[in-house]
Amino acid sequence: GESVGLHLPTLSVQEGDNSIINCAYSNSASDYFIWYKQESGKGPQFIIDIRSNMDKRQGQRVTVLLNKTVKHLSLQIAATQPGDSAVYFCAENQGGSNYKLTFGKGTLLTVNP
Amino acid sequence: KAGVTQTPRYLIKTRGQQVTLSCSPISGHRSVSWYQQTPGQGLQFLFEYFSETQRNKGNFPGRFSGRQFSNSRSEMNVSTLELGDSALYLCASSETGGRGNTIYFGEGSWLTVV
Numbered sequence: 447g448e449s450v451g452l453h454l455p456t457l458s459v460q461e462g463d464n465s466i467i468n469c470a471y472s473n474s475a476s477d478y479f480i481w482y483k484q485e486s487g488k489g490p491q492f493i494i495d496i497r498s499n500m501d502k503r504q505g506q507r508v509t510v511l512l513n514k515t516v517k518h519l520s521l522q523i524a525a526t527q528p529g530d531s532a533v534y535f536c537a538e539n540q541g542g543s544n545y546k547l548t549f550g551k552g553t554l555l556t557v558n559p
Numbered sequence: 560k561a562g563v564t565q566t567p568r569y570l571i572k573t574r575g576q577q578v579t580l581s582c583s584p585i586s587g588h589r590s591v592s593w594y595q596q597t598p599g600q601g602l603q604f605l606f607e608y609f610s611e612t613q614r615n616k617g618n619f620p621g622r623f624s625g626r627q628f629s630n631s632r633s634e635m636n637v638s639t640l641e642l643g644d645s646a647l648y649l650c651a652s653s654e655t656g657g658r659g660n661t662i663y664f665g666e667g668s669w670l671t672v673v
Contacts, residue, residue, distance in 0.1 A: 477658065478658050478659055480661075480662070482664070488666055488667075489563075489565075489649055489664035489665050489666045489667045490602075490649070490664045491664070492661055492662070492663060492664075495659075495661065497659060535602065537602075539658060545590060545592055545607055545615070545653060545656040545657070545658075545660065545662060546592075546604045546607060546615050546617070547592075547594075547602075547604060547662065548604070549594075549601055549602035549603075550601075551601050552601065
């Protein structure tokens with residue numbers, strides 16, 4: 447499929463290292479945040495989410511940290527594997543009951559074997 | 560459980576034509592939303608439907624429209640296609656569309672306008 451998200455911030459890591467992908471959000475009213483992974487030619491895949499009443503949430507090999515003071519979100523991937531290579535997007539729900547996600551520009555993660 | 564299914568996966572249209580894209584949400588999901596993804600603008604929200612009603616709309620011209628059927632399937636239509644409409648159109652579904660509902664995306668429909 448075609449490539450989307452050209453001219454993205456990039457992060458290159460060695461297999462087995464930990465990866466940290468950062469995201470700044472703009473709206474202090476945002477109360478729900480999601481990280482998605484998008485592989486070439488595919489749709490975004492849900493990784494992990496966090497609500498604004500939490501600072502940290504852990505999943506399998508992934509941890510999301512939320513700092514509301516500076517409006518910053520990060521995704522930590524432990525023991526990064528080649529299959530983790532993809533574009534990672536953070537998305538925020540800017541409040542309200544009807545779903546409308548606002549996405550960041552994305553970060554291209556490349557894992558070197 | 561089957562995921563979000565979008566058809567067609569790839570299509571090429573001529574400027575001025577119209578196109579209809581289809582989406583079948585995850586079984587039991589009643590909220591369907593659509594996004595446009597381009598290299599320049601990234602992922603942008605088009606609209607969201609719940610129980611056949613459009614509840615939210617993004618900043619797109621009226622050429623972009625959609626609808627939802629009683630079985631929660633959804634279609635979006637783009638009329639009078641322009642070259643700039645070339646994009647990946649993504650459909651997503653969630654149980655109710657409320658806060659905290661996980662949104663799952665389909666694989667998308669790649670539209671090329673020539």
